[in-house]
Each structure stands twice: as C-alpha cells, then as structure tokens.
Amino acid sequence: MTAETIVQSLLSGLLTGLIYALIAVGLSLIFGLMDVVNFAHGEFLMAAMYATLGFTLVLAIDPIISAPLVAALLFVFGALVYVGIIRFAMRARTNVGMVQIFSTFGLAILMRGLAQFFFTPDYRSIQHAWTTGRTFSVGGVYLPAPQLVGALVSAAAFVGLFLLMRRTDFGKALEATREDAEAVALVGINRNRVFMLGWGLGSALIGLAGAAMAMFFYIYPDVGASFALIAYVTVALGGFGSVFGALAAGVIVGLVEAITAMLVPPSLKSVGIYAVYLAVVFFRPRGLFGSM
Amino acid sequence: MKISRRDVFIGGAASLAAVSACARAQRSQDIAIGALYPLSGASGASGVDARHALETAVDVINTSIDVDLPLAKSAGLAGFGGAKVTMVYADHQGDPQKGRAEAERLITQRNVAALIGVYFSSVAATVSQTAERYAIPFLAADSSSPSLHRRGLKFFFRPAAHDEMFSKVMFDFFDALNTKGAKIETLSLFHEDTIFGTDSANTQIKLADERGYKIATDIRYRANSPSLTAEVQQLKAADADVLMPSSYTTDSILLVKTMAELGYKPKAIIAQDAGFSESSFYDAVGDKVEGVISRASFSRDLAAKRPSVGKVNELFKARSGKDLNDATSREFMGLLILADGIDRAKSTDGEKIREALAATDVPGERTIMPWKQVKFDEAGQNNDADPVLVQYVRGRFVTIFPAEAATAEPIWPMNSSAPRT
Helix, strand or coil: CCHHHHHHHHHHHHHHHHHHHHHHHHHHHHHHHHCCCCCCHHHHHHHHHHHHHHHHHHHCCCHHHHHHHHHHHHHHHHHHHHHHHHHHHCCCCCCHHHHHHHHHHHHHHHHHHHHHHHHCCCCECCCCCCCCCCEEEECCEEEEHHHHHHHHHHHHHHHHHHHHHHHCHHHHHHHHHHHCHHHHHHCCCCHHHHHHHHHHHHHHHHHHHHHHHHCCCCECCCCHHHHHHHHHHHHHHHCCCCHHHHHHHHHHHHHHHHHHHHHCCHHHHHHHHHHHHHHHHHHCCCCCCCCC | CCCCHHHHHHHHHHHHHHHHHHHHHHHCCEEEEEEEECCCCCCHHHHHHHHHHHHHHHHHHHCCCCCCCCCCCCCCEHHHCCEEEEEEEEECCCCHHHHHHHHHHHHHHCCCCEEEECCCHHHHHHHHHHHHHCCCCEEECCCCCHHHHHCCCCCEEECCCCHHHHHHHHHHHHHHHHHCCCCCCEEEEEEECCHHHHHHHHHHHHHHHHHCCEEEEEEEECCCCCCCHHHHHHHHHHCCCEEEEECCHHHHHHHHHHHHHCCCCCCCEEECCHHHHCHHHHHHHHHHCCCCEEEECCCHHHHHCCCHHHHHHHHHHHHHCCCCCHHHHHHHHHHHHHHHHHHHHCCCCHHHHHHHHHCCCEEHHHCCCCCCEECECCCCEECCCCCEEEEEECCEEEEEECCCCCCCCCCCCCCCCCCCC
C-alpha cells in the first residue's frame, strides 16, 4: 500500500464523512428538540433527491443553485409533517414512544410507495450538472468535484447552524425548548411553533444533503434505506440530540469506514463503524457528545 | 317420505361437491402460472421489466400471432382446448425468505400449475426448494448461479445458460484474443456478496487457474453499498488487464461513477451481465462505458438470424417503452418454454407437467435466443443455451463473440477508437 493510496483513502473518508454528518444532523436536531426519532429520515432524503432531479429536468437548474430551493421545500414539508402527523402522535396518552415510531415508520412506507408509483422503481441520475465528471487531481490524489462541493455545503451548513443556535432568538428558543419544554411555555414561547420550526429546520438540512447527494448518487425510491442506517449510527455515536456530536461522529464514521476498508476486505467495512459504536457505548453510553 | 338428518347432510354435501366441481371446472378454463419477482425494493425496476416481458409472452400464447415460436400461432393452449394462461404475480423484494413464503402462498392458495422467476439466484434457491416440496415445476428464467441445478431437484428447469457457461465464453474470448497477439495476463474480479456474485467469482477464479491467467485482485463488496470508493481504489492499484464485475444495477452505476471520479480507466471491462445489461444503467452512465463488454444470452442484432426477434421486441416495447435486453428476453422465452410444457402435459398435475418439460425439444430457430436448442438434462439444465459476448458501441449492443454469432469485430482494448462502419 503506497502513501498515495492512504492519503486518498483518508481524504475520501473525510469528504464522505462530512456528507454523512449533514445527512445525520437533521435527525439529531429533531430528536434533541422533542425526543422523537424520525424513522422516515431516509425517505426525506429520497424526496430531496427527487426534488433536485426535478429542478434539473424541468427547470434546468443546477443542483448547486437548487440546493437552497430544495432546502426550502423540505422546510415546508417537515413543518407540515409536524403539524399533520407528529403533533397528533405526541398526544397519545400511553405508549407515546411506540405511536411516534409507528407514525413515522408508516410515513416512510407511504412515501416510498408513492415514489414507486409516481416515479417507477427505475434508477435515475443527474447527467448534466456543473460538477458532473469534474475531478481535481493533486499529485495522484483525486478529489471529485461533486463530493468536494457536498462537503463544502455540509461545512457551510454547520457554520450556519452554529450561528443560528448561538446568535438568534429562534436559536435560543430552540435551545430552551429542548432543555425544558414545559418551562418555556410559562415564559410565553409557543411550544408547538418551536417544534414545527424545528421539524422544518431539521428537514431543510436533509434537503441540503439530498441536493448534494443527487450530484453523484443514483436516485430511486429505496435510496434512503442505506443512508438512514448510517444516519442512525452517526446520531447514536455523536450523542442523541447533539448537533456538533453529529458533525464529529459523521467524520469519524467516514474515516473509520475508509480505514477499515484498507485493513480488511471491503465487504466488511461497515463492521468497523459498528465496532467503534459498540466501544463507545461501552465507555460512554450517551454517545461522544451526548449531554443527557 | 321421511327425510332424516343424515339425508339432509348427505344431500348438502353432494350439492356442495357439485358446486365446487363446477367452480373448479370454471377455473380450469384458465391455467394459472405463478411469477415471483422483486416488484419493489432496490431491484424493483428489474421486476417491473420482467412483468412486462411475461405479459408479452402471455399475449403471444393467448392470441394468434404469426411468428415461429412455441404456442404463437394458436390462440391459447391447444392441449386444453384453447384455455388461456393467466399470471399470478408475487413480490419477493429480493429476500429469500419472502420468496419462500410467497411461493408457498401461490401454490397452496392460488393453485398455480407452475412457478417462474425470480431474478435473484439467492431467492431462486429457496423458491425452487418450496416448489420441489409441493411437486410443482419451477422454471428459473433468469437466475444464473450454477449451484442451482446441482442440488438434485426433480422439478427445477433452466432453459438459459448458467454462470459457468457464461464465464467460460469470456475465457474463450481471452484465449482467442491472445492467439491474435493481445496480451491479456491479469484479471481484477469485483463481485457482490450474495450467491450470484460469489458463485460467479468462484467460477472465474477456477477458470483463470486452469487457463493460466493471474487474478490481480478479488474484491468482494456488500451489495447496495452507500460508497465504493475504497473498493475502486484497490481496483485502481491493481490495474489489471481486464476488470470483471458481477454486480446488480445500483452497484454497477456507483462503480462506474466512482471509477470516473477517482480517475481509473480500466483497459477493458467484461461484465457478468446483471446491472450491465439494464437500460437504466446505460441511461445513467452509458457515456462512461463506451466499449464495455458483457456476457449475454440475447442481443437485438440477433434479428439478422432469428426473424421473430424484431416482432417480439416490438410487442415488448409497446408495453414497456424499452427494448428487450438480456434479462427480459430470457423471461419471455422462459414462459413460452414453460407454457409449452404445460400444453403438452394436457394436465395441471405437477408430475405430468414435469414429465412434459423433461421431454422438451425446441430447436434454436423457434426461440428468440442464440441457443442451439432447448433440451433439459437430468438436472433440468439446458446445456445448449450458448451464450454470447456483446459490446456496447455508440449507444447499442453488437454481438462480438463467438465468431459464428458475431455481427461485428470486437474493439480491444475498450478505449481504442471504434472502427468506422
């Protein structure tokens, strides 16, 4: 194994890791806010990828430009899902957790079915984006433009999220609601409104991830499944509800995957991820940055 | 006259029996055949195409169409006085356990006369065992693992080639090129981790050993991987003379995209069909794989030698909007062979159909395939299903090997410019 291969593996792992982090952060945000795990997270990603594809096919808008539009669409969609489904699921008096799991799980199956019906199970991909086929080569190490742009979008999203959480009233309301949802109601913050905006924000982030993914991954109704699994382990590794835990854990997952594939046959590369997760659970069950 | 309770009971039972006999008689007008495919899930696209192919075959069987294929000229099955064939579909989603359960449901609840399917070899393994248990024939139209017909099953039939036959033609091709002065020495294998990829790679390793080719690297990866970057890096590092992938559609698309992103241009690709014969693969990445070679049991340029190909393709395209490909042609032909067996059996009894299928004798000219003939051996395998190699040149497939079936000279290595025609 040459130094070149090692550098290439680590860099690829880093880029992939940043994208994993962007996929996972929406899930973590929503969970941190209201203790609801969105089992339709992968399907939100799928919807975002189809939306990006739609913008390119119908309006000929490049994914880089349509990314904010897709994020806005997903914001509305996420808010509607809260208002139309989750709000009611949270009213259950017994087995609240189960009701929430099955309502988001049902939503996942519904979305997948609708996608199969309307878009057929065929594999699509975006043929003529600005990033298509571009790749930067530095001393034998290749950095494909789509992944590079995806990683930059992810980094920018995390910076934006950081500013939002620390510098704005909305961010403070979000933080306060997650600390104690009952108490914020007493100081006049509308809890339902914060939850709705939280779902919108979490979904907008997965919208960005979907737009970035659509630049280099194939699109089909089940595409969310394999990424959702990675998102769940990323959130668990970083600590449920911790936004910056998701960032760190995403990068760790990407790097561990790359390193495992260098050491053992690549078909076992996901074993490395789960081994690291189990080790973390052993020493720190709440996850690396979990605060509970 | 005194009517006892017993008389009422007997009378009731008799009339029930009469009603159910009528019902059965009515049902027997249609011959039901069960089809198991992945109609949803990661490979849903292949299953939906398969359904179009089978429906095209049902059209050919049930209406009178002027092509020289089994059951085409008559309307319906002559052996049953013109009864129609109907299909009962089940979705196994690529899961062997779902396949087993669905096969059982089709046999016990829908009373199908026979089963056809199933794309995934891993699912074919469980479905064929279930069929065997109920003594119902199973025809593997498009599942190609060699281990399938080596389990001593009596009710298993496969008219198409298996992966050993397919891999053999690849190595024959290497030998032929080498005698002409090409220097093919090293091979990279790239295969998914279910029975299809594993069997395919094992066969290729065995053949490489026997014929003196060196395996530069053998990469086994997890199907439907979110990323193949690490895998492609290893392929790039090995940089063998030929890359030999055994992959389904999703992974094939990702493989080609990742190779382009990491700047790896293999000297040649010879694929074990699957993803590399799907139109959605070429829609997605066709521009990146000019000159790719795949094994096949079908190519549309066969129309030059088999006149029925054009007509059947037209019928299929009207349904699906796509041209016939390697998988759909085998599904179409598989159902014709199966229905032909049922027709000759003149019965829906599993054992009788099995006997009729075992006696199948269809000459190659009466198929849409490049096969010599359809005749099953003891294990239910047709050994005369000669495979071909096809090359993707300027947006379409041409047959390049073996010489007797070829319509064009191979372009080797794949990136060299195409000869003007």
